[in-house]
Amino acid sequence: MRVALLAESFLPHMNGVTGSVLHVLRHLAAEGHETLVIAPRAGEITTDLHGARTELLRSTPLPSYPEVRIVFARAARLTAILREFRPDVVHLASPFVLGWQGLAAADALRVPAVAVYQTDVVAYAQKYGMPQAAVLVGRHVARLHRRATLTLAPSTASLQQLEDLGVDRLRRWGRGVDTARFGPERRSDTWRTRVAPGSTIVGYVGRLAPEKQVEDLAALAGIDGTRLVIVGDGPARPALERALPDAVFTGHLTGGALAEALASFDVFVHPGESETFGQTIQEALASGVPVVATGVGGPVDLVRSSVDGWLYRPGDLHDLRARVADLAGDEGKRRAFAVAARDSVRDRSWDAVCRQLVCHYEDARMLRPLDDAQRRRAGIRPSSPSAVSALRPRWSRYVALGDSLTEGLCDTSRMPAGQYRGWADRLAQLLAHEATGPAPFRYANLAVRSRRVRHLTAEQLPLALAMRPDLVSILMGANDLVGRRVDIAGLATELEASVRALRDAGIDVLLVTPFLPHRRAAVLFERRFAVFASELRRIAAGTGAMLLDLDAIPAIGDLDLWASDRVHLRSRGHRFLAYRAAERLGVRDAEALGGLDAALHADDDPVAHGTWLSRDVLPWAWRRLRGRTAGDGVAPKHSGYVVIGGGGEVRSRSRTT
Template identity: 85%
Template sequence: MRVALLAESFLPHMNGVTGSVLHVLRHLAAQGHETLVIAPRSGELTGDLHGARTELLRSVPLPSYPEVRVVFARAARLAAILDRFAPDVVHLASPFVLGWQGVAAADSLRVPAVAVYQTDVAAYAEKYGVPGAAPLAARHIARLHRRATLTLAPSTASLRQLGDLGVDRLRRWGRGVDTAQFSPERRSDAWRARVAPGETVIGYVGRLAPEKQVEDLAALAGLPGTRLVIVGDGPSRPLLERALPHAVFTGHLRGAELGEALASFDVFVHPGETETFGQTIQEALASGVPVVATGVGGPVDLVRSSVDGWLYRPGDLEELRARVADLAGDAGKRRAFAEAAHASVRDRSWDAVCRRLVEHYDEARMLRPIDDALRQRAATRPSAPVRELRARPRWTRYVALGDSLTEGLCDTSRMPHGQHRGWADRLAQLLAHEGTGAEPFRYANLAVRSRRVRDLTAEQLPRAVALRPDLVSILIGANDLVGRRVNVALLARELEAAVRTVRATGADVLLVTPFLPRRRAAALFARPFAAFASEVRRIAESTGALLLDLEALPRIGDLDLWADDKVHLRSRGHRFLAYRAAEVLGVPDAEALGGLDEALHADDDPVMTGTWLRRDALPWVWRRLRGRTAGDGVAAKHSGYVVIRGRGDVRAPVAP
C-alpha cells in the first residue's frame, strides 16, 4: 500500500502529532508499505523517517507559538504532489490548515482520506483568548472531517465532541505506547537524588502552553515532603517559573532521558482539560506511575479512578490537591496503583495500534468508491455505526416493525420446525441481557412478510403506539422499491410521518436502511434503494432517530449472509444485522459478542432442497399474477408483549 501522510506539525518540532506520525512510519515500513510525508519545513530533520519520502513545504510560524508552523499551500499543488506519488490512501494527521487543502486534493484525485483528530483547535482558540475564533474553528473542523472518507478519534470524549458537530464516519483509534522506553525498570535512584533528594516527586510532562493549564499545579504548593518537577518546554515557561518558584524545570527531554525521568516520578499530574487523548498519561501508566488527571476528555478512558490513579472534577483545585496528597502521603497505595497502572497498558503497543490503523485504511479504500457512486446519484453518503458515542438508555419495552426481514424468515437457528428467529429477536435478547433486572424486558414483533410502507403506517404503527414502547425499530421499504413504478419521495414522506408519530410518544426509534445482495440482478434496483436510503438518513437526522446505515457496511451484501431464496438473510446474516444494530444502540462489547456467536453457530443454516426456480421464483410470480402476497393471512408472531429474561428465553405473553 502507498500511504501519503499530511502532517500539520513535523520534525524538528516534537509533539504528540509528530510522535504519532513517526510511529506510524516505522510500522508501515516494517510491513512493506511505501510512505510519503507532506509537512511544514521548519528546520533540519532529525530522527529516523524509516524510508519515507518527504515533501516539505514553505511555512510561517504561528505568532503566539513560533514552534508551530503553518503551511499555506493550494489544493492544486498538493494534488500534483499526490498524483506523482499515486497513494492508495491519504492520512491527515491532526488536519486544520494543510489538512483542509489535503482533503480537497484527495477529493480531486478520488483517493480516500483518513483524518486523524488529535488537537482540539476550538478549545485552544478559546484558551488563547482569540475573540470569536472558537466557533469558527469548530465549524471548520466539522466541515473538514465530514469531507474526509473516515475520521479516527482517540477517545470517547472526542467521538462525542465530533458527533455533536455533525461529523459522521467516526471510528475510535487510540495511541500506542513504547513499553521499552516507558517502563518501571527505567526508575533511577540517581536521578531522584540529583533532582529531588529524599522527597516525593510529583511530576508533569508536556508542552508548557496555556491549553495545558500547568499553572493549576500551584495548588500543590506546600505539600509536605514533596517536590514538583516539570518536564517540557514552551511559550508559557517564563510565566510558570515565576508562578511555581519551588518547582524543578528540566526543559525538554526525549528518548532514554524522558523514560528515566517519568519512571522516577512518584505521582504524575496532568491538569489540562482539552486533551483529546493524553499520550503522556499513557506513558506514565506504562512507567508504573499513578496518575492524577482531570475527569474530562481523553484521560477518562485512560485513568481508572481508585485503581491506577484519580480523576478530579475539572477546575476543582482543592480536589486536585487532595488527590495528590492522598497518593503522596501513602507509599503502600502508590505501589498498588503503580502495579495496576503498568498492567493497564500491556496490550497497547504501537504495533497493535498501527495494525488497527491499516484496517481503517482498508475500510476507507472500500468506502471511497461507494461515496463516489452515491455522489453521482446526488445521494448522501452512508455512515457506519458509531460506537461509544452515547450512554445507552435502559430500554424495557421494545417493538419491532417491518416486513419479512424483521419477521425473521429463513433464520431457523435453534427454533422449532416452522418458526423463525430473526435479527430483531436477537437484538431483544441482547437488550434484555444488558438490563438491570429491576423491570422485566418486554418485546413485541409486529413485522409480517411482504408488508410495505403503507401497511406499516396503517396496521403496525397504531398497534405499536398502543403498546407504549420506549424503543421501536423500523426496517421497511424493500417490497416497495422492487416495484415497477416507485415514488421514493412519497415513501419517504409516509415513513417520516410514522417516525414522527413514534417520537412524539417519547420513544426512541432505530431506523435501518434497506439493502440488497451483491448479485447481478440486484443492480436493477440499486438506484431506488440508494435514493430511499438517502431519505432514511435525512429522516433520522431531522427526527433524532438512531440510524443503522447498512450502505456503509458492504458486508451485508455478501452472498454467504443470504438465504438460498436470494431475497432473505440466512441465520448468519440475521446475526450480523443484530449485532450491528446493537452497536448503534450502545450495547457493550457487541462486536466481540457477535464474533463469539458466529463461532458457536457457524453451521446452523439449513440445507434447502429443490431448485430456486421451482421453490422460490415461480410461487412468487404466481402470487403476483393473482394479486396476492406471501403475507396474506399471516399474523405477527408477537402481536403483544412477551417477557424476555436476560438469557434470552421467552416467558408468557403479558399485557402492555
C-alpha cells in the same frame, strides 16, 4: 495500499501528532503498504521514516509558538503531488490549514480522506486569549471534518465535542503505547537520587504551553516529602519556572531517557483540560505509575479512578492536591495502583491500533464512491451510527417491524428446527440487559417475510400503536426495491407517514436502511437502494427518528455475513447487525460485546442441500408466477409481548398493552 499522510506538524518537532504519524509509517511499511508524507519543512530530519517518500513544503512559524509551523500550500499543488503518487487513501493528521487544502485535493481526485482529530484547536484558541476566534475555529473544524470521508477521534470526549459541532461519520480510534519502551523495569534509583534525592516524586511530562495548564501544579506546593519534576519544554517554560520555584525542570527528553524518567516517578500528574487523548498518561500507566488527571476530556477514557489513579474535579485545585497527597502518602496504595496501571495497557500496542486504522482506510475506500453518487443525485450522504451516543437504554417495551430480515430468517443459531432468532431478538436481549427500573422488559416482533411498505402501513403499524411501545424499529423496503417497477418517492412518503404516526404517539423510532450483499448481481439495484437510503436520512432528520445508516457500514455487505440463499443474513450477519443497532441505541460497550459474542459462538449456518437454483431461485419464481409470497399464511413470531429477563432469557408471554 498506497497511503498519503498530510501532517499539520512534523519532524524535527516532536509532539503527539508527529509521534503517531511515525508509528503509522512503521506499521504500514511492515505490512507492505507504500506511503507518502506531505508536511511542513522545519529542519533536518534524521529519524527513520520507514521508506516513506516525503514532500516537505515551505512553512511559516506560528508567532506565539515558533515550533509549530503553518503551510500555506495551494490545493492545485497538493493535487499534482497526490496525482503523481496515486494514493488509495489520504490520511489527514490533525488537519487544519494544510489539511483543508489536502481535502480539496482529495476531492479533486475522488480519493477518500480520513481525518484524524488530535488537537482541540478550539480550546487552544481560548487558552491563547482569542475567545472570539474560537467560534470561527469551531466552524472551520466542523466544515473540515464534515467534508472528510471519515473522521477518527481518540476519546469519547472528543467524539462528543465533534458531534456537538455537527460532524457525522465519526469513529473512535485511540493511540497505541510502546510497552517495550515504557515499563516499570525502567525505574532508576540513580536517576531519582540525581534529580530529587529522598523525595516522593510527583512528575509531569508534556509540552509547556498555556493549554496544558501546568501552572495549576502550584497547588501541590508543600505536600510533605514530595518534589515536583517537570519533563518537557515550550513557550511557557520561563513563566512556569517563576511560578513553580521548587520544581525540577529537566527539559525535553526522548527515547530511553524519557522512559527512565517516567518509570522513576511515584505519581504522574496531568492537569490539562483540553486533551483529546493524553498519550503521556498512557505511557505513565505502561510504566507502572499511578496517574492523577483532570476528570474531563481524553483522561476519562484512560484513568480508572480508584483502580490505577484518580480523576479530580476539573478546575478544583483543592481536589487535585488532595488526590496527589493521598497517593504520595500511601506507598501500599501506589503499589496496588501501579500493578493495575501496567495491566490496563497490555492490549494497546501500536500494531493493534494501526491494524484498526487500516480497517478504517478500507471503510473509507468503500464509502467514497457512495458519497460521489449521492452528490451527483443531490442526496444526503450516508452517516455513521453515533460514535458516542448521549442515549442510554431506557426502554421497557420494544416492537420490531419489518420483513424476513427482522423476522430472522436463516439465523438458526441455538434455535429448534424450523425456528429463527434474528437481529431484533438479539437486540431485545441486549436492551433487556441494560434496562433499569422495576418494569419488566417486553418485546414483540411483528415482522413477516416478503412484506412490503404497504403491509407495514396496513398491518404492522396499527398493531404496534395498540401495544403502546416506547421503542419501535423499522427495517422495511428491500422487497419493494427489487420489484420490476418502484416509486421510491411514493414509498418514502408512505413510510414517513408511519414514522410520524409513531412519533406523534411519543414512541422512539429506530430506522434501519435496507442493504445489499457485495455481489455482482446487486449492482442492478444499488441506485434504488442508495436513493431510498437518502430518503430515510431525510425522514429521520425531519421526524427525530434515530437512524442506523448501514450505507456507512460497508462491512454489512461482506459475503461471509450472508446465508447460502444469497438474500438473507446468516447467524454471524444477524449478530453483526444487532450490535450495530445496539451501538446506535447507546448500549454500553456494544462493539466490545459484539466481538466477544462472535468469539464465543460458532456460526450455525445450516447445511444447504441442492443447488442455489433448485433450492432458492425456482421456488421463488414459482411463487411469483402464482402471485404468492413466502409470507402468505405466516403469522408474526411474537405478535404479543414476551417478557425478557435480565439474563436475556424469555420468561413469559404477555398480551397486555
